[in-house]
Amino acid sequence: MRAWILNETKGPSSYELGEVNTPEPATGEVRVRLRTSALNHLDLWTSMGLPAPKSFPHITGADGAGVVDAVGDGVEWVAVGDEVVIDPSIGQGPQTEHIPYGGHLGIVGEHQWGTLAEYIVLPASNVVAKPTTIGWEEAGAYGLVTGTAYRMLNRARLQSGDLLLVVGVGGGVSSAGLSLGIAMGAEVWVTSTKPEKIDRAIELGAAGGFDSTGEFASELKSRTGRAATVILENVGGATWKQSMRVLGVGGRLVTCGSTAGPKVEITIPVLFFKHHEIIGSTMFDREDFKAVTDMVGKGSIPVHVDKVFGFDEFPAALAHLESGAQLGKVVISHD
Numbered sequence: 391m392r393a394w395i396l397n398e399t400k401g402p403s404s405y406e407l408g409e410v411n412t413p414e415p416a417t418g419e420v421r422v423r424l425r426t427s428a429l430n431h432l433d434l435w436t437s438m439g440l441p442a443p444k445s446f447p448h449i450t451g452a453d454g455a456g457v458v459d460a461v462g463d464g465v466e467w468v469a470v471g472d473e474v475v476i477d478p479s480i481g482q483g484p485q486t487e488h489i490p491y492g493g494h495l496g497i498v499g500e501h502q503w504g505t506l507a508e509y510i511v512l513p514a515s516n517v518v519a520k521p522t523t524i525g526w527e528e529a530g531a532y533g534l535v536t537g538t539a540y541r542m543l544n545r546a547r548l549q550s551g552d553l554l555l556v557v558g559v560g561g562g563v564s565s566a567g568l569s570l571g572i573a574m575g576a577e578v579w580v581t582s583t584k585p586e587k588i589d590r591a592i593e594l595g596a597a598g599g600f601d602s603t604g605e606f607a608s609e610l611k612s613r614t615g616r617a618a619t620v621i622l623e624n625v626g627g628a629t630w631k632q633s634m635r636v637l638g639v640g641g642r643l644v645t646c647g648s649t650a651g652p653k654v655e656i657t658i659p660v661l662f663f664k665h666h667e668i669i670g671s672t673m674f675d676r677e678d679f680k681a682v683t684d685m686v687g688k689g690s691i692p693v694h695v696d697k698v699f700g701f702d703e704f705p706a707a708l709a710h711l712e713s714g715a716q717l718g719k720v721v722i723s724h725d
């Protein structure tokens with residue numbers, strides 16, 4: 391099959407279009423012929439060896455949707471011809487209330503071959519029926535970021551009436567956080583490095599927005615008279631100081647990433663005097679994925695598809711993601 395292959399991890403230019411053997415489903419597995427996939431920042435990290443794949447050749451890509459074209463023994467609830475969406479969490483441990491799979495979590499495209507290929511083989515429990523109400527582009531796009539943002543907001547106990555600040559709204563996780571925050575009844579404010587993305591976020595229902603590189607803590611307080619009760623972060627070093635400054639008493643900052651810097655400073659007395667909670671969150675479990683699939687299928691949350699590229703245009707799609715020009719998901723059409 392054709393696939394975008396990594397044989398080394400020297401950065402995004404390491405990807406090459408090549409041929410590998412089409413995988414066969416083993417017991418309990420299904421093979422999906424992909425119609426669409428979508429990029430995540432993970433595809434950039436993996437190409438830089440952060441983390442390095444266990445073996446080469448490696449195929450990245452966590453998100454995708456397509457049609458089941460073969461099933462292994464023992465698969466009874468999925469059949470050839472089913473239209474499905476891929477759940478990118480690979481569970482390797484027991485479920486616990488707060489930590490998916492007890493922390494023994496894998497990701498499609500990181501811990502096994504991913505969706506930047508004609509076919510993917512994965513456990514049958516990793517596919518759900520594609521909602522009939524959405525197209526292939528949306529189906530291939532919402533998975534990883536919406537599941538991640540959903541779990542983050544639930545971990546932060548977001549309630550109707552909360553003031554939610556979404557940092558770096560152009561990103562996949564953050565744009566999903568915007569939609570989910572609005573659907574959950576929060577007053578959502580955003581930050582971005584690009585004024586046009588703030589305008590777009592306001593069209594989508596945000597109350598307003600600020601420059602991510604500016605003094606957004608004082609700006610939010612002067613415009614709303616309030617501090618943030620919940621902050622969805624994944625930018626990290628570049629925005630952390632302002633985010634912590636705008637978090638109110640009893641506020642929760644939930645983070646899943648550190649795109650712009652993994653090291654930050656914490657002023658401990660501020661943390662305890664303000665009763666702050668800093669919450670780490672990674673991925674999600676099957677129940678979360680079913681919940682977001684249901685919400686997407688019912689139209690309760692929009693899927694933000696920024697741009698669609700052809701399969702052979704993957705390098706341009708990756709460059710688009712790396713440039714930060716997108717609001718939402720960069721999708722690959724496999725047709």
Ligand SMILES: NC(=O)c1ccc[n+]([C@@H]2O[C@H](COP(=O)([O-])OP(=O)(O)OC[C@H]3O[C@@H](n4cnc5c(N)ncnc54)[C@H](OP(=O)(O)O)[C@@H]3O)[C@@H](O)[C@H]2O)c1
Pocket residue numbers: 429430431432435534535538557558559560561562563564581582583584587602603624625628629646647648649650671672673711714715716
């Ligand atoms: N732990 C998990 O389970 C998990 C799951 C998904 C993602 N992640 C992590 O979360 C992060 C976001 O992932 P993604 O796929 O949503 O990324 P993405 O689509 O590439 O978005 C990144 C966004 O971050 C903002 N940003 C980047 N550098 C910045 C800087 N120097 N200053 C201010 N803002 C900056 C930009 O927002 P604007 O364009 O609005 O300025 C950019 O669009 C990544 O680090 C990823 O590895 C973790």
